[in-house]
Amino acid sequence: MKIIILDFTDGKVKIINNISENLQIEEIEDILIDKYNLKLSNIQFMIVPELEIETLN
Numbered sequence: 001m002k003i004i005i006l007d008f009t010d011g012k013v014k015i016i017n018n019i020s021e022n023l024q025i026e027e028i029e030d031i032l033i034d035k036y037n038l039k040l041s042n043i044q045f046m047i048v049p050e051l052e053i054e055t056l057n
Contacts, residue, residue, distance in 0.1 A: 003028065005045045007038065015051065 001021050005014040016036070019028070032038045032045065 002048050002051050003045050004048060005038065005043050007043050009042045019047065
């Protein structure tokens with residue numbers, strides 16, 4: 001599983017690879033806060049099995 005993060009603090013899209021499928025949302029939020037120093041109020045995130053990027057023109 002992967003986490004795609006929209007970080008409004010610096011305007012970047014961030015991706016975390018190899019997240020366990022067994023984690024609960026609260027555990028993922030704790031990882032984002034403790035390990036990556038992100039503020040939940042400044043990000044949006046989603047969990048996806050695979051990453052496919054599509055560019056819209």
